[in-house]
Amino acid sequence: MTLAGIDISHHNFTVIQAEERRTKDGWLYNKASDGFVIMKATEGVTFDDPRMMDYVRLIGESNIRFDFASVGFYHYARPENNTPEAEAKHFYERVKQYIGNAVLALDVEGRALEMPSLDTWCYKWLKAVETLTGGVKPMIYIQRSALNLFDEVPANDYGLWLASWQKQKPKKPAPWEFMAIWQNNGQNIDTDYFFGNKKAWLKYARGGK
Numbered sequence: 001m002t003l004a005g006i007d008i009s010h011h012n013f014t015v016i017q018a019e020e021r022r023t024k025d026g027w028l029y030n031k032a033s034d035g036f037v038i039m040k041a042t043e044g045v046t047f048d049d050p051r052m053m054d055y056v057r058l059i060g061e062s063n064i065r066f067d068f069a070s071v072g073f074y075h076y077a078r079p080e081n082n083t084p085e086a087e088a089k090h091f092y093e094r095v096k097q098y099i100g101n102a103v104l105a106l107d108v109e110g111r112a113l114e115m116p117s118l119d120t121w122c123y124k125w126l127k128a129v130e131t132l133t134g135g136v137k138p139m140i141y142i143q144r145s146a147l148n149l150f151d152e153v154p155a156n157d158y159g160l161w162l163a164s165w166q167k168q169k170p171k172k173p174a175p176w177e178f179m180a181i182w183q184n185n186g187q188n189i190d191t192d193y194f195f196g197n198k199k200a201w202l203k204y205a206r207g208g209k
Contacts, residue, residue, distance in 0.1 A: 001196065001197045002193045002194060002195055002196070003035045003036055003070065003193070003194040003196070003197070003198070003201065004034075004035040004191070004192070004193060005031070005035040005036035005037060005038065005070070005181075005191070005192045005193070005194060006031055006035075006036075006037055006038070006189050006190060006191055006192065007037075007038040007039075007040075007072075007074070007183065007189075007190045007192055008037065008038070008039055008040070008055060008189060008190070009039070009040035009049055009051070010040070010049050010050050010051040010052075012051075012188075012189050013051045013054065015188050015189060016028055016055070016058070016189075020058065026058070027058075028055060028058040028059055029058060029059050029060055029063060029069060032059045032063070032064075032069035032070055032071055033063070033068060033069050033070075035070065035194075036070035036071065036072065036103075036192075036194060036201060037055070037059065037069070037070070037071050037072070038071070038072035038073065038074055038103065038105065038192070039052050039055050039056070039071065039072070039073055039074070040052065040073075040074055040075075040076065040107075041073040041074065041075060041091060041094045041095050042075045042076070042087075042090050042091045042094050042095075043075065043076035043078060044076070044078035044081055044082055044087060044090070045078075045081075045082050045086050045087055045090045046090075047076075048094055052073070052094075059071060064098060064101050064102065065098075065101055067101060067202060070103075070198060070201045070202075071098070071101070071102045071103070072102050072103035072104065072105060072205075073091075073094075073095045073098065073102050073103075073104060073105070074104070074105040074106065074107045074141065075087065075088075075090075075091040075105070075106055075107060075125075076107045076109075077106055077107060077108045077112045077121075077122070077125065078111075078112065079112050079115045079118060079121045079122075080111050080112065080114075080115055084121050084122070084124035084125035084128060085124065085125075085128050087125060088124075088125050088128035088129045088132065089128070089132070091104075091129065092129060092132040092133065096132075096133075099133045099134075099136060100136070100205060100206050101205055102205050103138075103139065103201065103204045103205050104129060104133070104136060104138035104139070104205075105138055105139040105140065105141050105161055106122060106125055106126060106129075106138055106139070106140045106141065107141045108122060108140060108141060108142050108146070109141070109142070109143060109146075109163075113146050113149065118149055118150075119149060119150045119151055119152045119153055120152055122140060122150070122152075122153050123152040123153050123156060123158075126138050126140065126153065126156075126158045127156070130207070133207065134207075135207040136205070136206065136207035137157070137158055137159065137204075137207050138158065138159075139158065139159040139160065139161045139180055139181065139204070140153055140158055140159070140160060140161065141161040141162075141163065141181075141183070142160070142161075142162065142163065143162075143163040143164070144162060144163065144164040144170065144173070147162075147173055147174065147175070147176075150175065151175060154175045154176045154177075155175075159179075159180040159181075159204065160173055160176040160178070160179045160180060160181075161179070161180060161181040161182075161183065161192075162179040162181070162182050162183065163183040163186075164182065164183070164184065165183075165184060165185055165186060166184065167184075169182065169193075170182065178195070179195065180194065180195060180196070180204065181193065181194050181195070182195070
């Protein structure tokens with residue numbers, strides 16, 4: 001089974017407002033209840049996405065806390081500027097009230113892909129978040145062309161959220177055995193597929209708990 005979802009940040013707010021007005025039936029909540037919604041939470045050590053809480057309100061705090069909505073939060077990595085531990089703490093402080101009810105992810109793209117020892121930096125961030133949350137293993141978001149930059153992260157069983165804009169499901173994304181989420185389009189709002197059901201989504205959200 002697969003779930004269809006979207007990932008969003010403050011850049012998508014105008015589009016989402018328009019959909020909410022057009023449908024008048026809780027467009028974003030419906031996306032999160034029928035499939036899933038992943039929201040940007042933080043970037044680096046100083047930036048908090050200014051629309052994250054607007055999206056949370058549109059979905060509904062109680063819907064998230066009681067698992068009526070499948071949601072996730074992601075952090076945009078800035079390894080060129082900061083330590084992984086500092087960025088992990090920033091992200092954790094922003095989303096800690098949703099731990100156990102949300103999938104967590106590290107977004108690695110742009111200038112980050114040019115950094116030496118990127119694999120180790122990402123592993124340290126993922127491990128730090130796992131420790132801070134008491135056992136929730138985040139996923140890592142990367143584009144297909146960057147898969148060869150990673151070894152330590154897949155070896156330690158952190159799930160893959162793969163960006164590959166194509167019509168057919170990508171083949172085995174080595175060095176990972178499989179991908180948890182596939183981002184397949186990036187027009188207006190990024191669209192994604194999660195390869196599992198609602199129960200599997202919650203397992204990623206709850207981790208070792």
